[in-house]
Amino acid sequence: MTTFTDRLWKSVAPIWEKTHQHPFVTGMGDGTLPVESFKYYMKQDYVYLIDYAKMFAIASTKAYDLETSAKFAGLQEATLNGEMNLHRQYAERFGISRAELEATEPSFVMLAYTSYMLRVAHQGSLAELVSSLLPCMWGYWEIGKKLAKIEGALDHELYGEWVRTYSSDEFGELATWLIGVMNELAEGKNEKELARLEEHFLTTSKMEYLFWDMAYRKEFWPC
Numbered sequence: 001m002t003t004f005t006d007r008l009w010k011s012v013a014p015i016w017e018k019t020h021q022h023p024f025v026t027g028m029g030d031g032t033l034p035v036e037s038f039k040y041y042m043k044q045d046y047v048y049l050i051d052y053a054k055m056f057a058i059a060s061t062k063a064y065d066l067e068t069s070a071k072f073a074g075l076q077e078a079t080l081n082g083e084m085n086l087h088r089q090y091a092e093r094f095g096i097s098r099a100e101l102e103a104t105e106p107s108f109v110m111l112a113y114t115s116y117m118l119r120v121a122h123q124g125s126l127a128e129l130v131s132s133l134l135p136c137m138w139g140y141w142e143i144g145k146k147l148a149k150i151e152g153a154l155d156h157e158l159y160g161e162w163v164r165t166y167s168s169d170e171f172g173e174l175a176t177w178l179i180g181v182m183n184e185l186a187e188g189k190n191e192k193e194l195a196r197l198e199e200h201f202l203t204t205s206k207m208e209y210l211f212w213d214m215a216y217r218k219e220f221w222p223c
């Protein structure tokens with residue numbers, strides 16, 4: 001039986017493949033990523049995650065049952081107090097203070113990405129919210145697993161921690177859970193509704209690509 005997420009997977013395959021080949025991503029795997037790009041990424045990703053965590057809070061309020069509501073609340077907590085520790089630890093290594101990290105001025109891409117997701121979250125159904133959120137979690141897990149296969153990537157003194165985090169079973173379980181939620185929510189929906197979910201999934205998959213690209217180039221507002 002093919003599931004709705006099989007369909008999503010197929011439709012984004014070229015975008016995800018292009019993402020996996022981006023020099024930022026391959027550079028974390030083979031250690032060639034310039035550290036300045038990584039620093040820039042960490043700061044932007046930190047402020048990204050502040051918004052991203054709100055997606056889980058909104059999902060929790062839109063959930064149809066207690067178990068799902070509680071799970072989303074847990075994901076918000078895990079993002080703010082778990083995943084963001086990774087960023088805080090890196091910042092400490094780089095001599096970037098907590099205050100500086102939190103005061104990072106959002107880049108255009110970071111702002112466009114989270115604004116899009118939060119708009120979907122506020123205006124759309126829970127299914128729409130999840131379809132826009134899913135490339136973040138599922139996509140990072142795919143990248144984590146791919147990089148973990150590269151010799152030495154898991155033990156790299158700088159990027160190893162990143163690879164270990166996103167290739168971990170713990171992170172994989174969360175991604176798998178969200179994939180399951182997406183399939184449940186897609187059940188019984190008509191083609192028009194499914195196409196809308198696919199559209200969100202495609203858009204945020206492209207945003208993921210742009211996020212790596214802007215970080216690689218340390219892109220900023222031109223004026």
Ligand SMILES: Cc1ncc(CO)c(N)n1
Nearest residue numbers: 045048049136137140211
């Ligand atoms: C941009 C981005 N997408 C996904 C994740 C995974 O949580 C992240 N930390 N940052």
